Amino acid sequence: MTRARRARIAAIWTGPEHPADVARGDPQVRMHLPALEDVLGRHDIADRVIVRLQQGADRGTAVRIRDDLRALALGFDVYTAGELVERTSQTFVVISRFHRAIGLITVFAGGIFLVTLMALRLTEMRREIGALRLIGVSRRTIGATVMLVAAAITCAGCLAGVLMGAVMVWGINSYYQPLFGTTLRFATLEPLTVAFAAGLGVMLGLGAGVVAAARILRRTPLEQVSR
């Protein structure tokens, strides 16, 4: 080993975790800058310089100072904290875009599943509906009944889906947190996600109900009760 130095461990550092570091699991060491310069044999050279503005400085001040420093046109570049966050979170922006794309495909598959089931469930009611029409129940009442059944099934399905989603979120976090040795959460159940999924489910379910009701009511009562 060259330029080896003896160092005393002052502390075991467990700082705030960053999602980007979770999968890497790199060993990390923090030391004072002069000590690192001594080990490297390179002095007065740094990767970056951080600048803390005076208390109360707003975003506009940060941008102005950035522009002033950039105007020096020396051999460095300058970024505000906001810009750095944007640059370093690019990976998560991409992953989030990928999740949305996959979500769209699963919603499409789930949508077909939902429409199929709803149509089948309501088609099963064909004979009962035929009998009701034979005893004089109006098409309007039967249409409303079909829609009520569709709404009930959809609501029950949405509730079960949200519960299943909550269980999956719990399962994913219970599995991945110990696996990567982190307290970061890998999945969260956001109210917006619940509202979107439930809203979409209700829309698809009621849509399927309308189609099934129209198909059923188009037939005569005798056709409906026939085998």
Added chain:
Amino acid sequence: MVWFLARKNLRRAASRTILVVAGVTVAGALLFDMSMLGGGLERSFGSALGRLGYDVRVVLKGTLPLSTDALLPGAQTIARRIAAHPGVGLASPVLATNLYVEGPAGRSAAVTFGLRPEVRGIIRQESGRDTVDGLVVNRELAQRIGVSTGDTVQVSSRISPQTGRPGRTTAMRVQAIGEFAFDLKAQRTIAMPLGDLQDLLGLDGEPASFIVVKTEPGADAESIVRWVAAEWPTLDAFSITGLLEQVHRQLRYFEHFSTILTGISLLVAFLLIGTVLTLSVGERLGELAALRAVGLSRSRVVLLVLLEGAVVSAVSTPMALAVGAVISHPLDAILRATPGIPQDLHFFVASPAAVIRTVLLLTVTGTLGAAHPAWIAGRLSIAATLHQEVQ
């Protein structure tokens, strides 16, 4: 007979069959995409490494190639000793750093490789040559600083933060414009002879960032890895397999993601086929009882329903593969926008294994989905069912 009945039943409820086939197609497309994604980047990385032809990389212990600025001292001497080892065809040091290159249109930082002339394949020049015996510039940098082959550029080791002036500078003639393996999107890269780069940086003792090793045909890369590790305790050697194992942990997210979505798509396909066939069998109980009454055995009735599930899967599978292949391109494009991903790597990699896995899983799921309705059809009582039907 059973085949005829299965086809007839599926055709009879055409709209229902179309819906279930559409659902299984989308679920199957997702399944195929997840089969391509699970380990796709690793396969793509392995394949790109394999194409370069270097079986072993030697680095400072605890590091990976290009993961650190730390240099391997006496790399040339180490490379010579490795090259003399039985089974080794070539061992050559590679130096990687960042330099500043100035042309008529301005100055730009560039990733720089110092290579010996015998190191081939990392760069492909426009002329088709793949060796470096002068300054080779990638297209991105050439456009940025406004140079072409034959022009002279100023190459500097550093820029003074105090004055903005370049440090140690040398004038070099651009020998060629070339493409570099593993270039990131918009990365500016140059390569020059190793000795020139060491001189420019003022490095003594012929240090390098890592050593690339090419084994002779039939030689075992793993035994060379073990020999290097035993001979130089301060060094690590990685075969392609070893490198893939190192990146495996970082790519585990995609493996788990694909496993979870594979499970979800199989569940959707299973429930869809199971539910539709259960309802279909429920509607046809009288017909099935009649078939039993005229002599169709219980096992053939069960087979009939299982066959219907398998047919739905079989019809959906080619469409699922086609749809999956089509949607994998935009999904791959989304993920390749991740910073730090070389442009020649892909996340979704189609392979015969991915196709076979998708076909097998869809067929098994379709058949298993039909198991419950098949069980209902198999256990129906002929007399009671017929009696109920005529009431």
